[in-house]
Amino acid sequence: MEHKHHLLLGFAFIFMSGLVFTLERLVVHIHWLGLTNTGTFPTVAEATLLDHLVSAIFLLAGITFLATSVSRKDAN
Helix, strand or coil: CCHHHHHHHHHHHHHHHHHHHHHHHHHHHHHHHHHHHCCCCCCCCCCCHHHCHHHHHHHHHHHHHHHHHHHHHHHC
């Protein structure tokens, strides 16, 4: 694949990683709001980006594609 394909795939994977993480956190907070409306007050578990397997895999794939993009550009 060409340099620009690796660059686009890298940015796409990093974008998808952020999107999946954001949607998952949104679902957790909506669930927490639903629980607080019933009278219970559970704590919201704060998570980091690497706690989510899919987000972490997408992030690593994006970084790998960006790194290979840079190395392919240097080789040309």
